[in-house]
Amino acid sequence: AFFTSPSQLSKKQYDFVIVGGGTAGSVLANRLTENSKVSVLVIEAGVNHQGNLNLEVPFLGVTLSGTQVDWNFTTTPQNGLNGRVLPYARGFVLGGSGSINLLTFNRGSDDVWNRWASLTKDQGWSWNSVKKYYLKSSSLVPPADGHDFTGQANPAVHGNGPVEVSVPGFSLPIDDLVVSTSNQLGGRFSFNVDFNSGKFVGVGFMQSSIGGGERSSAATAYLEPVESRRNLDILINAQVTKLIQSGTSKSGPIFQVAEIGQPGKRWQVMALKEVILSAGVIGTPQLLLLSGIGPSAALTSLQITPLVDLPDVGTNLADHPLVPNYFQVSSNGTWDDVLRNGDNFGATLGLWQASRQGLFVNSPGNTLAYTRLPANSPALAGISDPAAGSRSAHTELIFVDGFAPFGSVPQPATGNFVTVLTAVVSPTSRGSVTLASTDPFAKPLINPSILSTNFDIQAMVQAIKDAQTFLNATPWQKDFKPVPFGDLANARTDTDKASFARQNSVTVNHPAGTARMSPANSNWGVVDSQLKLKGAQGVRIVDASVFPVIPECHIQGPVYIVAERAADLIKSAYGL
Numbered sequence: 001a002f003f004t005s006p007s008q009l010s011k012k013q014y015d016f017v018i019v020g021g022g023t024a025g026s027v028l029a030n031r032l033t034e035n036s037k038v039s040v041l042v043i044e045a046g047v048n049h050q051g052n053l054n055l056e057v058p059f060l061g062v063t064l065s066g067t068q069v070d071w072n073f074t075t076t077p078q079n080g081l082n083g084r085v086l087p088y089a090r091g092f093v094l095g096g097s098g099s100i101n102l103l104t105f106n107r108g109s110d111d112v113w114n115r116w117a118s119l120t121k122d123q124g125w126s127w128n129s130v131k132k133y134y135l136k137s138s139s140l141v142p143p144a145d146g147h148d149f150t151g152q153a154n155p156a157v158h159g160n161g162p163v164e165v166s167v168p169g170f171s172l173p174i175d176d177l178v179v180s181t182s183n184q185l186g187g188r189f190s191f192n193v194d195f196n197s198g199k200f201v202g203v204g205f206m207q208s209s210i211g212g213g214e215r216s217s218a219a220t221a222y223l224e225p226v227e228s229r230r231n232l233d234i235l236i237n238a239q240v241t242k243l244i245q246s247g248t249s250k251s252g253p254i255f256q257v258a259e260i261g262q263p264g265k266r267w268q269v270m271a272l273k274e275v276i277l278s279a280g281v282i283g284t285p286q287l288l289l290l291s292g293i294g295p296s297a298a299l300t301s302l303q304i305t306p307l308v309d310l311p312d313v314g315t316n317l318a319d320h321p322l323v324p325n326y327f328q329v330s331s332n333g334t335w336d337d338v339l340r341n342g343d344n345f346g347a348t349l350g351l352w353q354a355s356r357q358g359l360f361v362n363s364p365g366n367t368l369a370y371t372r373l374p375a376n377s378p379a380l381a382g383i384s385d386p387a388a389g390s391r392s393a394h395t396e397l398i399f400v401d402g403f404a405p406f407g408s409v410p411q412p413a414t415g416n417f418v419t420v421l422t423a424v425v426s427p428t429s430r431g432s433v434t435l436a437s438t439d440p441f442a443k444p445l446i447n448p449s450i451l452s453t454n455f456d457i458q459a460m461v462q463a464i465k466d467a468q469t470f471l472n473a474t475p476w477q478k479d480f481k482p483v484p485f486g487d488l489a490n491a492r493t494d495t496d497k498a499s500f501a502r503q504n505s506v507t508v509n510h511p512a513g514t515a516r517m518s519p520a521n522s523n524w525g526v527v528d529s530q531l532k533l534k535g536a537q538g539v540r541i542v543d544a545s546v547f548p549v550i551p552e553c554h555i556q557g558p559v560y561i562v563a564e565r566a567a568d569l570i571k572s573a574y575g576l
């Protein structure tokens with residue numbers, strides 16, 4: 001059943017209580033209720049995902065941050081960004097951040113998963129082992145316009161799961177230029193027909209969680225189809241405010257009671273088997289800390305009684321920094337006018353509404369590159385390579401056929417533009433999530449420490465240079481003739497480019513690692529490789545906070561993989 005207030009709950013006990021109906025939480029809700037004897041309650045702080053057009057139209061995903069479907073967090077002032085404070089989007093809605101994200105769907109390289117297996121000493125996380133969970137979570141479907149996508153993706157490496165994934169369903173003039181430039185430059189920019197094949201470097205077509213021209217999310221693909229199961233209750237508009245100790249075991253305190261709160265009011269629900277925290281990279285550590293689970297000294301200084309001493313809770317926050325690089329172009333084959341001109345916007349939206357066709361069936365970028373740094377890059381001097389392996393990238397370039405207003409620079413009133421979004425995907429900067437207050441409704445302190453290491457800034461400088469090299473290639477010179485625009489035009493030296501990056505970087509919104517997994521007997525980490533909370537009983541964590549290290553890719557795909565494996569681990573632990 002579906003509830004909008006804790007007072008409506010008819011039961012106080014469930015086998016599993018899932019905190020957070022986001023990406024991972026929705027997968028678990030579906031998989032655990034496949035067995036009709038298992039009762040599950042999902043508690044989601046945010047709103048319903050249905051009835052919000054911008055959530056459905058892929059191209060309009062960019063408009064969701066900062067609205068009522070976003071927690072509207074901000075970072076602390078970032079030293080690496082000249083003290084700037086960034087908005088830090090997180091989904092406040094069923095489907096979580098996957099309902100408001102920009103839809104790129106990646107699985108990561110084989111190296112990414114094999115490194116996870118080695119860090120956690122659990123071969124169950126290796127590429128070969130998690131393959132079945134990738135295949136179980138998503139399927140490659142035809143693009144919205146039905147074009148023959150031979151050579152743009154390889155159906156053989158894809159599965160038959162509920163999340164629909166497709167190549168762009170509306171071609172743009174720069175798509176061919178990107179492919180021709182890849183063919184011409186080769187080497188670090190060689191064409192890769194399918195990034196989801198295990199080799200995650202090169203230039204290729206974007207794969208996105210879009211089916212039939214609509215966003216496909218954990219809410220639409222996993223939750224909606226099973227909403228009517230009698231053993232599943234979904235409660236929205238309800239924030240869990242802490243876990244309550246319900247007993248003691250030989251592994252430590254038992255936390256099988258979740259407290260749900262509204263200012264001045266509290267309710268409790270009990271998990272007969274486990275509470276599963278899927279509150280995401282910010283919500284999960286915040287809840288652990290509020291419950292007395294974390295670094296004891298920090299908890300004591302906030303006058304929270306420490307119940308489980310876990311120094312890693314809230315640490316190791318990693319994210320991918322992103323810089324929009326703008327180029328003015330002489331072609332009018334860009335979509336800039338759609339954003340500027342109400343009639344054009346209305347017609348494009350009308351086309352989407354009438355037939356799920358046109359520009360709005362895509363996320364803003366159709367093509368992208370994942371690149372490794374040159375071996376002699378100053379970024380790599382004196383450090384071991386932070387990427388998972390040679391089939392994983394250091395940087396990413398997304399090619400956008402218009403002015404992507406992702407940073408602080410507004411779209412100019414006139415002109416045609418191409419944006420290259422450059423990102424560092426193997427960052428070494430690490431930050432934290434800590435409590436600002438013991439009030440569960442107060443926003444936590446989020447410090448992703450963007451561009452705080454030499455590697456990250458030097459890698460970003462290389463990516464900015466790569467963007468210019470790419471757009472200087474001859475295929476662009478006939479119709480587009482790209483010219484660096486704005487601050488980029490003045491960033492001539494490497495030092496200038498570093499300053500430009502610090503002034504213009506935002507994030508790709510890929511935070512991970514604030515409750516990372518580690519081998520069961522190690523003295524670091526927050527959960528073991530079965531995702532069970534260390535030093536306690538009755539709690540498992542299943543979301544992007546358990547990533548032992550940030551993957552060199554967009555991370556929703558890995559969240560689905562983690563959640564699918566977690567469902568199997570839980571079923572097997574209870575013989576379900």
Ligand SMILES: Cc1cc2nc3c(=O)[nH]c(=O)nc-3n(C[C@H](O)[C@H](O)[C@H](O)COP(=O)(O)OP(=O)(O)OC[C@H]3O[C@@H](n4cnc5c(N)ncnc54)[C@H](O)[C@@H]3O)c2cc1C
Pocket residue numbers: 019020021022023024025043044045046065089090091092093094095096097098099100101102103104105106238239240241278279280281283284287508509510511542543544545554555556557559
């Ligand atoms: C703007 C944006 C763009 C992105 N673009 C991409 C992209 O293009 N490709 C990609 O792969 N990834 C992208 N990501 C990242 C990706 O979407 C996330 O990494 C992924 O969805 C995280 O899944 P999760 O299950 O860990 O957390 P979430 O999906 O965020 O789920 C956590 C859920 O818990 C709820 N919650 C939190 N605290 C509580 C509480 N105390 N009580 C109850 N409920 C609570 C939240 O409301 C939320 O619904 C993007 C993210 C954002 C925000």
